[in-house]
Amino acid sequence: MSDGSDNVIQPARRRPVTLRDVAETAGVSVATASKALNDQGRMTVETRTRIRSVALQLGFRPNGLAQSLLRRRSFTVGLLTNDTYGRFSLPVMAGVSEALLDNGVSVFLCNVEDDPRLGQMHVDAMLEKRVDGIIASGKRLDRRLPVDLSNLGIPVIYAFTNPDPDTNAIAFVSDDAGGARLAVEHFVALGRRRIVHVTGPETFEVVHQRAGAYRAVLAEQGLAPPRVLMGAWSEGWGHQAVAQLFDAPGEKPDAVFCGNDQIARGVVDALRERGLRVPDDVGVVGFDNWEIVAAATRPPLTTVDMNLVSLGREAGMTLLSLVDGKPVEPGIRKLPCRLVVRQSCGRPPGG
Amino acid sequence: MSDGSDNVIQPARRRPVTLRDVAETAGVSVATASKALNDQGRMTVETRTRIRSVALQLGFRPNGLAQSLLRRRSFTVGLLTNDTYGRFSLPVMAGVSEALLDNGVSVFLCNVEDDPRLGQMHVDAMLEKRVDGIIASGKRLDRRLPVDLSNLGIPVIYAFTNPDPDTNAIAFVSDDAGGARLAVEHFVALGRRRIVHVTGPETFEVVHQRAGAYRAVLAEQGLAPPRVLMGAWSEGWGHQAVAQLFDAPGEKPDAVFCGNDQIARGVVDALRERGLRVPDDVGVVGFDNWEIVAAATRPPLTTVDMNLVSLGREAGMTLLSLVDGKPVEPGIRKLPCRLVVRQSCGRPPGG
DNA sequence: CTGAAAGCGCTTACAG
DNA sequence: CTGAAAGCGCTTACAG
Numbered sequence: 017m018s019d020g021s022d023n024v025i026q027p028a029r030r031r032p033v034t035l036r037d038v039a040e041t042a043g044v045s046v047a048t049a050s051k052a053l054n055d056q057g058r059m060t061v062e063t064r065t066r067i068r069s070v071a072l073q074l075g076f077r078p079n080g081l082a083q084s085l086l087r088r089r090s091f092t093v094g095l096l097t098n099d100t101y102g103r104f105s106l107p108v109m110a111g112v113s114e115a116l117l118d119n120g121v122s123v124f125l126c127n128v129e130d131d132p133r134l135g136q137m138h139v140d141a142m143l144e145k146r147v148d149g150i151i152a153s154g155k156r157l158d159r160r161l162p163v164d165l166s167n168l169g170i171p172v173i174y175a176f177t178n179p180d181p182d183t184n185a186i187a188f189v190s191d192d193a194g195g196a197r198l199a200v201e202h203f204v205a206l207g208r209r210r211i212v213h214v215t216g217p218e219t220f221e222v223v224h225q226r227a228g229a230y231r232a233v234l235a236e237q238g239l240a241p242p243r244v245l246m247g248a249w250s251e252g253w254g255h256q257a258v259a260q261l262f263d264a265p266g267e268k269p270d271a272v273f274c275g276n277d278q279i280a281r282g283v284v285d286a287l288r289e290r291g292l293r294v295p296d297d298v299g300v301v302g303f304d305n306w307e308i309v310a311a312a313t314r315p316p317l318t319t320v321d322m323n324l325v326s327l328g329r330e331a332g333m334t335l336l337s338l339v340d341g342k343p344v345e346p347g348i349r350k351l352p353c354r355l356v357v358r359q360s361c362g363r364p365p366g367g
Numbered sequence: 368m369s370d371g372s373d374n375v376i377q378p379a380r381r382r383p384v385t386l387r388d389v390a391e392t393a394g395v396s397v398a399t400a401s402k403a404l405n406d407q408g409r410m411t412v413e414t415r416t417r418i419r420s421v422a423l424q425l426g427f428r429p430n431g432l433a434q435s436l437l438r439r440r441s442f443t444v445g446l447l448t449n450d451t452y453g454r455f456s457l458p459v460m461a462g463v464s465e466a467l468l469d470n471g472v473s474v475f476l477c478n479v480e481d482d483p484r485l486g487q488m489h490v491d492a493m494l495e496k497r498v499d500g501i502i503a504s505g506k507r508l509d510r511r512l513p514v515d516l517s518n519l520g521i522p523v524i525y526a527f528t529n530p531d532p533d534t535n536a537i538a539f540v541s542d543d544a545g546g547a548r549l550a551v552e553h554f555v556a557l558g559r560r561r562i563v564h565v566t567g568p569e570t571f572e573v574v575h576q577r578a579g580a581y582r583a584v585l586a587e588q589g590l591a592p593p594r595v596l597m598g599a600w601s602e603g604w605g606h607q608a609v610a611q612l613f614d615a616p617g618e619k620p621d622a623v624f625c626g627n628d629q630i631a632r633g634v635v636d637a638l639r640e641r642g643l644r645v646p647d648d649v650g651v652v653g654f655d656n657w658e659i660v661a662a663a664t665r666p667p668l669t670t671v672d673m674n675l676v677s678l679g680r681e682a683g684m685t686l687l688s689l690v691d692g693k694p695v696e697p698g699i700r701k702l703p704c705r706l707v708v709r710q711s712c713g714r715p716p717g718g
Numbered sequence: 719c720t721g722a723a724a725g726c727g728c729t730t731a732c733a734g
Numbered sequence: 735c736t737g738a739a740a741g742c743g744c745t746t747a748c749a750g
């Protein structure tokens with residue numbers, strides 16, 4: 017206790033200065049002080065500036081809890097996710113934050129893993145803290161969080177995760193089919209003709225969306241019959257797939273579209289080990305634009321970026337609209353991906 | 368507006384039920400209702416249970432903002448970091464959260480990048496929201512956040528980042544020298560004798576701490592003169608280092624201790640490309656235990672884990688003590704690392 | 719032009 | 735055993 021500002025053991029813990037303090041030292045009522053600081057009401061310029069400078073001198077900082085109680089708005093939101101180490105959640109979080117910070121709203125990050133009990137605890141905590149809204153995110157589009165967000169009484173936005181089917185929810189997800197199309201059409205534009213697709217497990221919804229787009233582009237272009245190999249989301253699977261594709265007799269692919277960057281990394285390494293040159297002999301495209309693997313691959317990976325930061329930003333802005341009471345059309349919005357061209361496909365024609 | 372519960376455009380936004388509501392429907396005063404729910408005061412068991420069941424039925428949830436105002440405690444803390452994509456911050460965050468959730472405290476995640484303006488905005492936001500304390504984290508031990516946390520009037524804990532030197536701050540950091548010692552001694556125990564160290568840029572403090580420990584162990588064991596190669600924190604540098612070490616004439620190392628897992632990955636790959644077998648010909652140890660690279664390396668990497676989750680948990684628990692007014696000795700506490708043994712070193716003797 | 723009063727949703731002495 | 739009152743730190747009609 018004491019004022020403690022020189023106390024090494026007990027960090028400074030002074031009583032924050034209140035509006036009452038500034039009012040008293042400025043010789044006005046708290047009402048007037050409040051109005052002066054909020055640019056409300058009418059008073060002489062002198063009183064207003066006097067009050068302001070007093071507030072500044074005292075280091076007055078309005079108590080947000082008191083303000084929130086009155087305004088019925090806490091200027092906080094919760095971000096729920098089950099993506100523990102945040103490969104996908106963190107870019108979403110960055111976008112959300114970006115959209116909200118300027119509006120003075122802060123975000124509670126809540127990792128619920130896949131544990132309903134944890135999920136409930138976090139939701140309860142948010143609700144008691146009167147968050148203005150919740151953003152539900154995740155590591156996988158087709159897996160719901162282990163919590164029911166359907167009747168909380170506050171706005172909810174889903175970002176990079178599907179909402180419960182029956183709710184009139186608002187969701188932002190990446191356009192995986194569009195992203196796959198970008199990749200395959202890039203190959204086509206570069207003159208590749210024998211394009212295969214090596215991707216993740218068939219239990220993932222995105223696997224089917226991307227494979228569907230891949231098949232569609234091949235059909236549109238009248239190219240060789242599609243060939244889709246499903247496996248794990250790992251480098252190891254990339255190696256195995258290359259063995260299947262290139263160690264067998266017959267015509268070899270000249271392009272491999274991979275379901276994620278780790279598979280692509282495995283494919284590129286396996287190709288190199290076989291003396292096949294990337295991109296000269298075989299072009300490779302990844303998915304996710306996970307910098308650390310895409311950039312470290314030799315050659316660096318051309319890959320599809322899901323624009324997760326923008327997705328988060330959209331989600332944040334939309335949540336703000338909802339909080340402000342503006343109407344928002346429910347539904348699932350697919351946001352476009354973009355192709356990040358590095359060196360694993362060769363230059364574009366004429367490039 | 369309206370109750371909106373069936374309105375598709377405007378999500379449900381009902382007025383939350385207050386203590387007053389439950390008091391009225393239970394036919395008691397708010398004071399009594401409050402006491403009933405908080406297990407305070409004395410009253411007949413009947414009233415208490417009646418009030419409780421009413422609260423339950425109405426779905427009453429106390430308004431945390433009001434409670435916080437009274438208790439002078441918001442049950443929130445801020446986690447400041449500049450580690451945008453969270454390789455280090457997220458495990459720390461997970462630990463912090465783990466320590467705090469059971470105590471009902473939620474955490475604001477604030478990414479300040481390296482921008483003082485952003486940092487100030489976040490700090491201001493936290494302070495207005497009356498966070499009970501702040502945890503400062505980062506992506507690098509020897510870089511301070513672009514904000515001054517020294518005189519905020521609330522407890523601050525540094526986690527995985529150094530505090531300002533002159534403050535009587537409390538910090539938790541990893542014991543990098545100890546971690547390095549673990550790695551090098553592991554090699555020694557396995558009978559390796561020509562151990563080199565390939566690490567990051569000399570501008571990093573940890574590079575010197577780890578190199579120092581490496582040299583110390585070699586000296587203690589009377590082993591070959593130390594050899595430290597500093598470069599980038601990248602796979603590419605791992606490749607180059609192997610070229611320097613193994614393409615020159617003379618005796619070759621039988622063990623490489625790497626400054627991070629990416630370098631180790633590069634080293635392992637480069638070794639394989641030269642026909643050298645890991646671990647049979649050369650043992651390799653990494654640093655960070657970054658699952659995704661450690662596990663994907665062939666063979667999987669033995670590596671030093673900085674125990675960042677525990678570090679975060681410690682930081683969280685200590686912050687709680689401080690918030691509760693308990694005294695805590697200031698200073699920098701180094702927390703032990705652990706060696707995660709996979710397959711890049713061969714088995715331990717007799718293993 | 720300025721202030722007294724009521725109130726946001728709670729909790730906690732203090733009476734009765 | 736229960737309730738009226740004061741108060742946390744603010745804001746906002748409403749008087750004067």
